[in-house]
Amino acid sequence: MAGTLEFSPDDRYNAFITTCSTAPFSDGTLAGIAVAVKDNISTAGIETTCGSKILESYVPPYDAYVVGLLRKAGAAIVGKTNMDEFGMGTTTETSAFGPTKNPADPSRVPGGSSGGSAAAVAADLVPMALGTDTGGSIRCPAAFCGIVGLKPTYGRVSRYGLIAYANSLEQIGPMARTVEDASRLMSVIAKYDPRDSTMLDRPYDHRPSADIAGLRIGIPEEYFGEGVDPRVAETVRNAIAVLEGLGAETVTVSIPGMRHALAAYYVICTSEASSNLARFDGVRYGPAVDTRKTWHEAYQDLREEKFGTEVRRRVMLGTFALSAGYAGRYYAKAQVARRNIMQDFERALRDADIIAGPTMPTVAFRLGEKTDPLSMYLSDILTVPANLAGIPAISVPCGRIDGLPVGLQLMGRQFEDERVVDAAYAYEQEVRA
Numbered sequence: 001m002a003g004t005l006e007f008s009p010d011d012r013y014n015a016f017i018t019t020c021s022t023a024p025f026s027d028g029t030l031a032g033i034a035v036a037v038k039d040n041i042s043t044a045g046i047e048t049t050c051g052s053k054i055l056e057s058y059v060p061p062y063d064a065y066v067v068g069l070l071r072k073a074g075a076a077i078v079g080k081t082n083m084d085e086f087g088m089g090t091t092t093e094t095s096a097f098g099p100t101k102n103p104a105d106p107s108r109v110p111g112g113s114s115g116g117s118a119a120a121v122a123a124d125l126v127p128m129a130l131g132t133d134t135g136g137s138i139r140c141p142a143a144f145c146g147i148v149g150l151k152p153t154y155g156r157v158s159r160y161g162l163i164a165y166a167n168s169l170e171q172i173g174p175m176a177r178t179v180e181d182a183s184r185l186m187s188v189i190a191k192y193d194p195r196d197s198t199m200l201d202r203p204y205d206h207r208p209s210a211d212i213a214g215l216r217i218g219i220p221e222e223y224f225g226e227g228v229d230p231r232v233a234e235t236v237r238n239a240i241a242v243l244e245g246l247g248a249e250t251v252t253v254s255i256p257g258m259r260h261a262l263a264a265y266y267v268i269c270t271s272e273a274s275s276n277l278a279r280f281d282g283v284r285y286g287p288a289v290d291t292r293k294t295w296h297e298a299y300q301d302l303r304e305e306k307f308g309t310e311v312r313r314r315v316m317l318g319t320f321a322l323s324a325g326y327a328g329r330y331y332a333k334a335q336v337a338r339r340n341i342m343q344d345f346e347r348a349l350r351d352a353d354i355i356a357g358p359t360m361p362t363v364a365f366r367l368g369e370k371t372d373p374l375s376m377y378l379s380d381i382l383t384v385p386a387n388l389a390g391i392p393a394i395s396v397p398c399g400r401i402d403g404l405p406v407g408l409q410l411m412g413r414q415f416e417d418e419r420v421v422d423a424a425y426a427y428e429q430e431v432r433a
């Protein structure tokens with residue numbers, strides 16, 4: 001079976017930046033299945049903008065490794081999804097192409113930064129999509145839109161062809177309506193690629209199992225504390241009780257390093273971003289600059305005009321954090337905090353097989369509600385720890401509050417993505433039945 005898939009969605013939520021009206025597909029395990037790809041993942045011949053004006057009309061000459069794997073599996077790549085500019089945001093409102101709306105309630109944000117992928121799946125335009133997760137960008141929109149999203153273990157999915165935001169934190173991962181479909185997509189994309197030097201040869205090829213008898217679930221008090229909406233906490237506790245009903249046991253664990261997680265994350269991600277985004281200079285990447293001007297003027301004009309406010313803020317923060325005289329005070333300290341968090345998770349995951357908590361501290365915000373950057377950053381508190389520790393984490397829908405979806409987050413040991421998938425699957429099968 002091979003052919004082309006016609007794709008002309010009613011994109012009322014602004015989930016896509018680019019759609020491919022006829023998408024070719026070949027034979028394979030995903031033959032003819034429409035898959036949407038986040039717009040920071042390179043697609044040969046298809047515009048890839050990262051949600052930014054600076055890459056408007058950029059067409060990559062090659063496919064990201066995962067995109068090649070999708071094509072080989074027969075998937076029809078039907079479009080590129082909307083996102084916060086370069087992945088910097090929690091709502092998809094920093095996109096240069098307008099915000100995406102949440103299909104569960106169009107007056108609300110879909111979460112971010114993979115909000116377009118989540119909305120496309122939630123609105124039934126595609127059954128599955130790729131997202132990327134640097135500090136929660138797969139799990140947050142999955143939770144806000146009521147779908148499944150997996151951030152794989154760091155080093156399990158190739159980042160070759162992913163336009164980097166913060167290399168040491170991010171992974172490409174699957175988003176879908178069901179755990180089974182997320183796992184299917186993960187089985188296609190998680191294959192060893194020697195071109196990503198941070199990968200280990202630990203391919204994922206797994207059919208989920210709902211047998212979780214004897215599974216030890218760690219409950220960190222930090223995930224139910226300050227800043228977490230009590231209704232969200234209660235909804236998630238009820239979901240954990242469902243897992244107990246299936247034979248899992250719960251133990252209390254602690255991640256004391258969490259109190260420095262956000263600060264560490266925002267120092268590390270902005271530092272890496274300031275270095276990664278230097279290539280958008282109108283010479284290597286970005287529209288050509290006016291050569292009558294001096295280099296500094298031309299560079300400044302271009303970046304001021306084409307980068308959005310949040311991107312410029314982060315480049316400046318990161319440049320400052322790395323600058324002579326300050327790097328020891330910020331960047332080096334953030335790395336210490338990161339190491340502590342990793343060790344906390346290592347310890348907690350000796351007493352428990354997985355760790356459970358809410359994905360997000362609240363339900364989806366109203367469009368335009370978060371106006372100051374700090375309050376936006378604070379909402380990432382429950383997702384960034386898994387990126388700092390490099391561990392797998394899945395978000396699975398676990399109920400609604402006033403009609404708005406809530407996500408249950410399950411985290412596991414490095415390279416035990418299968419285990420968090422199984423626990424999510426067990427929960428999903430039980431509540432569906």
Ligand code: GLN
Nearest residue numbers: 087088089134135136137
């Ligand atoms: N909201 C976080 C940030 O803005 C996470 C984004 C992401 O995972 N790409 O950095």
